[in-house]
Amino acid sequence: xxxxxxxxxxxxxxxxxxxxxFWFDAGKSAAAPALxxxxxxxxxxxxxxxxxxxxxxxxxxxxxxQWRNQAVRGGNxxxxxxxxxxxxxxxxxxxxxxxxxxPNGGQNGRQxxxxxxxxGYTAVQLDCWGCHVQSKEASR
Amino acid sequence: MATTRRNLLKLGGLAGLGLVLLPVGTLLAGEAAGATGxxxxxxxxxxxxLIDLNKCQASAGCRDCIGACHAAHNVPDIGDPLAxxxxxxxxxxxxxxxxxxxxxxxxYMADELKQKLLPVMCNHCTHPACVRVCPTEATYKRPDxxxxxxxxxxxxxxxxxxxxxxxxxxxxxxxxxxxxxxxNPAFPTRERGVVEKCNFCAERVDVGMLPACVTxxxxxxxxxxxxxxxxxxxxxxxxxxxxxRRKPDSGTDPNVYYRV
Amino acid sequence: xxxxxxxxxxxxxxxxLFLLALIGVGAVAYSVQLNRGLTVTGLSRDVSWxxxxxxxxxLVGVAASAVMVVLPYYFHDVKAFGRLVIFGEFLAVAAVxxxxxxxxxxxxxxxxxxxxxxxxxxxxxxFWDMVVLNGYLLLNLVSGYxxxxxxxxxxxxxxxxxxxxxxxxxxxxxxHTVTAFLYAGLPGRHYWLTALLAVRFLASAFAxxxxxxxxxxxxxxxxxxxxxxxxxxQKLSVIMTYAMLxxxxxxxxxxxxxxxxxxxxxxxxxxxxxxxxxxHSKLVPLMWTCAVLGVGGAVLLVNPKTRAQESTLxxxxxxxxxxxxxxxxxxxxxxxxxxxxxxxxxxxxxxxLEALVTMGVWAVGLLVLxxxxxxxxxxxxxxx
Numbered sequence: 077x078x079x080x081x082x083x084x085x086x087x088x089x090x091x092x093x094x095x096x097x098f099w100f101d102a103g104k105s106a107a108a109p110a111l112x113x114x115x116x117x118x119x120x121x122x123x124x125x126x127x128x129x130x131x132x133x134x135x136x137x138x139x140x141x142q143w144r145n146q147a148v149r150g151g152n153x154x155x156x157x158x159x160x161x162x163x164x165x166x167x168x169x170x171x172x173x174x175x176x177x178x179p180n181g182g183q184n185g186r187q188x189x190x191x192x193x194x195x196g197y198t199a200v201q202l203d204c205w206g207c208h209v210q211s212k213e214a215s216r
Numbered sequence: 217m218a219t220t221r222r223n224l225l226k227l228g229g230l231a232g233l234g235l236v237l238l239p240v241g242t243l244l245a246g247e248a249a250g251a252t253g254x255x256x257x258x259x260x261x262x263x264x265x266l267i268d269l270n271k272c273q274a275s276a277g278c279r280d281c282i283g284a285c286h287a288a289h290n291v292p293d294i295g296d297p298l299a300x301x302x303x304x305x306x307x308x309x310x311x312x313x314x315x316x317x318x319x320x321x322x323x324y325m326a327d328e329l330k331q332k333l334l335p336v337m338c339n340h341c342t343h344p345a346c347v348r349v350c351p352t353e354a355t356y357k358r359p360d361x362x363x364x365x366x367x368x369x370x371x372x373x374x375x376x377x378x379x380x381x382x383x384x385x386x387x388x389x390x391x392x393x394x395x396x397x398x399x400n401p402a403f404p405t406r407e408r409g410v411v412e413k414c415n416f417c418a419e420r421v422d423v424g425m426l427p428a429c430v431t432x433x434x435x436x437x438x439x440x441x442x443x444x445x446x447x448x449x450x451x452x453x454x455x456x457x458x459x460x461r462r463k464p465d466s467g468t469d470p471n472v473y474y475r476v
Numbered sequence: 477x478x479x480x481x482x483x484x485x486x487x488x489x490x491x492x493l494f495l496l497a498l499i500g501v502g503a504v505a506y507s508v509q510l511n512r513g514l515t516v517t518g519l520s521r522d523v524s525w526x527x528x529x530x531x532x533x534x535l536v537g538v539a540a541s542a543v544m545v546v547l548p549y550y551f552h553d554v555k556a557f558g559r560l561v562i563f564g565e566f567l568a569v570a571a572v573x574x575x576x577x578x579x580x581x582x583x584x585x586x587x588x589x590x591x592x593x594x595x596x597x598x599x600x601x602x603f604w605d606m607v608v609l610n611g612y613l614l615l616n617l618v619s620g621y622x623x624x625x626x627x628x629x630x631x632x633x634x635x636x637x638x639x640x641x642x643x644x645x646x647x648x649x650x651x652h653t654v655t656a657f658l659y660a661g662l663p664g665r666h667y668w669l670t671a672l673l674a675v676r677f678l679a680s681a682f683a684x685x686x687x688x689x690x691x692x693x694x695x696x697x698x699x700x701x702x703x704x705x706x707x708x709x710q711k712l713s714v715i716m717t718y719a720m721l722x723x724x725x726x727x728x729x730x731x732x733x734x735x736x737x738x739x740x741x742x743x744x745x746x747x748x749x750x751x752x753x754x755x756h757s758k759l760v761p762l763m764w765t766c767a768v769l770g771v772g773g774a775v776l777l778v779n780p781k782t783r784a785q786e787s788t789l790x791x792x793x794x795x796x797x798x799x800x801x802x803x804x805x806x807x808x809x810x811x812x813x814x815x816x817x818x819x820x821x822x823x824x825x826x827x828x829l830e831a832l833v834t835m836g837v838w839a840v841g842l843l844v845l846x847x848x849x850x851x852x853x854x855x856x857x858x859x860x
Contacts, residue, residue, distance in 0.1 A: 148366050151358050153422045164423075169402055206407040207367060209290075209399055221478070229618075239596035302520035302822065315818040345663050351602035352591040371591050372514075372584015375602050377524040381664025383817030387524055387584065390515040408513035409584030463817075466663040 109193040126157050126170070140167070167208050262342065262361035262443040263416055264471035265430070266450050266459060267335060271437035274310045274333035281335055282308050284432030285414070290405040292392035305386040307414040308337040308429055317460060317474075329476075335429070335438075338363060338384040338414040339462060339470030346376035346385065355411075361443075361471065362416045370410040377411055381466040385413045443471065477625065480854040481847045487699065488850065495843040502836010505829050506581055514584060517830045522822035523813040527806060527830050528582035531837070532575045534684070534805040536655045537677060539571035539612065541685020543648035544715050550641055556707040559856075562627070563696070563704070564689055565620035566848035568648070571685075572613040574841035579606075581833050601657045608651045615644045620848070628855045652677050665812045667745035670733075676726045677804070682719035684800040686712050687793040692849075694790060700853045701860055713789060717777040720796055724774055745811040748821065753814065756821040763807055770799035 125132050147153045147165040155163045175190035195202050217223050285308045295301020314321035314330040340363045347357050354369035355376050377385045388408045406412050417427035430438040441450030459473035509516050519526050545564035548554035580586050597603045619640040626633035656674035696702045734742040747753045749763045773795030782788035810824050
């Protein structure tokens, strides 16, 4: 086959480039996101969320969508959790009351919001903050 | 099938047609589940407002209702509120009687009445033209009569702004956050690219409170109530005397009344 | 077949490169708009639709005008249009693509465009506009392409292609009717609230589209060996003449209803456009230019001598096209918003950035048209 050496070199280079994410950082691992649950409200609730943590971890997008439709489109602003407790449906006034930045602040002095910690690590972009207001102060 | 460019294009086109299945399927399923949420709260109501112009002191300079609303809802302050700023965002504002009720004002009407300032806002019409035209149902009429906006869904086509005969809607031409004097952390802001308007304080009404403007008015000029309840205060007030509505011949059936 | 678009004379390549450059400039301008929002346009709270929506309206008309060639040829056996039909259909494709692009650049949140498919809303005319415009694009693209293929292989087109062409005729009428319905069903916009709007749209479309198409045939004759024939051009110009006369007649009807009834809401918009309203008269010179060009073009078209002579015919086509472009592409939209709900007038004029984005979209349309015409020309020239 003519040009075989050139082709092989090209293929090898291509394979290397395409698999770069896998071998570039091999052996090192970035620290898992450390979630800060030290706010006053989170402490008061004994660190349990609206639903059990494993469920929330897997299904919080589903819950947020359900909350959005229920509150915004249905006008029903009370959520009854599986354990029977009722919560007002509000990202800013319910979720973010606990899940806000820790008292120690974050990188560059910016409060590392609870959501951003994991979402930054997983590179799943959020566009909630264009409208929903992150409280400026950590709860004291 | 032979692997030709033509066949690839044909397949691609057919696959693209699959996009058509989505709206057809959604329509046939009757836009189920997610649309109105788990349990659409409230039986049929029609929230309405009655503004008593004899009590309103806007002409004397009072702007309490506007201040309360715009502060509570993070409405940005863009441009000069006295002149018609091109990119103004306003949920409730003042206009003169003559310009609000153009078909009523005549040459010989008292100047005092012609120039009298009154608050205007979204009328939460019974047959809203804006709801009729929205291509994504980002604006919709709730069972309790409030014409609401879902800012998550709005694509910013501004068809609703063209449809509204009352000029009640504002568009976010730019990012509103820099122009918000003081952000109220209990309520979201909006992003550039969506249309917004008065929401009759749905978030307050849903928990049994009155709208911010009604509560803020120290002269008691704003009354809020349910039109479907014959014994509500607003129904009684409407029976007691004449009240105007804006542009009744537009067919939208507004629900903000003005007692002259 | 597509590979034919990649080879051509130096002039062809230069033209394509020029269009690509314009598209690039438009894209940069649009990215500024994406970044900062629609504040970069001249739009306002009162005049919330402007140049972009106007261009979309005008171009839907140009797209619909393909029916003026397709209908006589396929339904009434007007053989003279035989060599013209394909260009009419390709013009329709390019025009519809421009329409869709103008919708996208006008949106406040274009990244949410998919919401229109995710949440279909049959009671919204804009939903149906999306349906019919995309359907028309598909119809013309598929049938045009296969008609060209048939010509290439020197066979009659298959039955199903002809069926698609038959469907495209009422569909063409529907795209412009639905677009007119966008405006004609709004309770607060008195300039638009007339049953006549859809008919006015169609009449002006059937004048503007053929004007462009006739111009296109002259361009083809100058730069290629493709000649659609004098008879086709003359017949099309007659159709254009009737359409323009009817269009002007309809404008006269609007003026009568407004000024004989003396109803203020009917008069205001026309006063704003042609005389100025409450001191706002920015659009007046433009509208009178539109009127002069329109009537002048019509006169040249009605007179058989000037219609038969190519130089005056071209001039008439340009005049008609520009006149209707001003009327539908700008005047119609802005005047609908004047005066606002409180009786006040807010002026609108497009900003430079708006003009650049518009130019970019037009360049895309012209590029699509160029490429499609190149295919048709290369097939046609082979057969000569």
